Amino acid sequence: MRPIFSFICLFVLLVSCKNQDKLTFEPFILHGDACADCPEVSVSYPKALENTKLASTINTALEEETISILNFDEDIAASTPEEAIKSFKNGYLELKRLYSDETIGWEAKIEGKVIYEDNALLTVELDSYIFTGGAHGYSSKQFLNFDKTKGKELENRQLFINQDEFERFAEIKFREQEKIPMDKPINHTGFMFEKDSFYLPENIGFTEKGIQLRYNPYEVASYADGPxxxxxxxxxxxKFLARRGKS
Structure with a gap:
C-alpha cells in the first residue's frame, strides 16, 4: 500500500503545484430592477478574490468596461456598476417620457469569463448585448489581457515585439481565410477597412487555441456579416509575442 500512497501524494502535490499560479475568482452578479417600466439588465463576470495588485487591476478594469457599456445618462457620472445600471434605466425612462408611444423595452446583458491563463498571462472575454430600440441590438466581445507578473492590464501594442511585423503576418492569414487575393485591395471582396488598408482589430486576446483577432460588427464589415x-x-x-502563450 505504501507505493500507492506515495503515488497519490505525489499526484496531489503535482496538481497543487500546477494550479498554485491560478487566480481564484467568484461570480460577480447584478440585475436591474424588476418592474414594468424597467429595462432588463443582467451583469455577470469573474471577480478576483486575492488581495493583490493584479486582482485589483482585473476587478477595476472589468468594472470600468461595465460602466462604459451601460452609462446612458449624462447627468449621472457612474463610478460603480450599480450606478451604471441606474444610468441605463434613467436613459430608458427619459426616452420613454419623450416618446411614450414609440418606445419599446431596452435590454442589456454583460457576461465575462476567463478564457486563458498561464503563469504570466490572463485574458478575460467580456461579451455584451445592448438593445436600445431600432431594428436590432448590438452584440460585441472585448478581450482584456493582463500581465500577471507586473499586475497590469496590457494594451495591444504591448502584446508584440514588433506590432508592424505581426500586422503584416496577420494580413496574409486574414486574406487566406477570407479568400482575398494578395494582389488585390483588402476591400476587394466587400470589406470596409478604412483607406482600403488592412489593420488589426481593437480586440486581440489569448485563447487556448492561439491569438485571436476579433472584428466586432461594423468594424470592417456590415452588421449582417456579423463578427x-x-x-x-x-x-x-x-516569434512575434512579447509574452509567450502556449507553445
Whole structure:
C-alpha cells in the first residue's frame, strides 16, 4: 500500500503545484430592477478574490468596461456598476417620457469569463448585448489581457515585439481565410477597412487555441456579416509575442 500512497501524494502535490499560479475568482452578479417600466439588465463576470495588485487591476478594469457599456445618462457620472445600471434605466425612462408611444423595452446583458491563463498571462472575454430600440441590438466581445507578473492590464501594442511585423503576418492569414487575393485591395471582396488598408482589430486576446483577432460588427464589415474572427496558432506567432502563450 505504501507505493500507492506515495503515488497519490505525489499526484496531489503535482496538481497543487500546477494550479498554485491560478487566480481564484467568484461570480460577480447584478440585475436591474424588476418592474414594468424597467429595462432588463443582467451583469455577470469573474471577480478576483486575492488581495493583490493584479486582482485589483482585473476587478477595476472589468468594472470600468461595465460602466462604459451601460452609462446612458449624462447627468449621472457612474463610478460603480450599480450606478451604471441606474444610468441605463434613467436613459430608458427619459426616452420613454419623450416618446411614450414609440418606445419599446431596452435590454442589456454583460457576461465575462476567463478564457486563458498561464503563469504570466490572463485574458478575460467580456461579451455584451445592448438593445436600445431600432431594428436590432448590438452584440460585441472585448478581450482584456493582463500581465500577471507586473499586475497590469496590457494594451495591444504591448502584446508584440514588433506590432508592424505581426500586422503584416496577420494580413496574409486574414486574406487566406477570407479568400482575398494578395494582389488585390483588402476591400476587394466587400470589406470596409478604412483607406482600403488592412489593420488589426481593437480586440486581440489569448485563447487556448492561439491569438485571436476579433472584428466586432461594423468594424470592417456590415452588421449582417456579423463578427469576424481569425485565430492564429501559438506555434505560428510565438516569434512575434512579447509574452509567450502556449507553445
Amino acid at each position: 469576424l474572427e481569425l485565430t492564429l496558432p501559438y506555434e505560428e506567432v510565438k
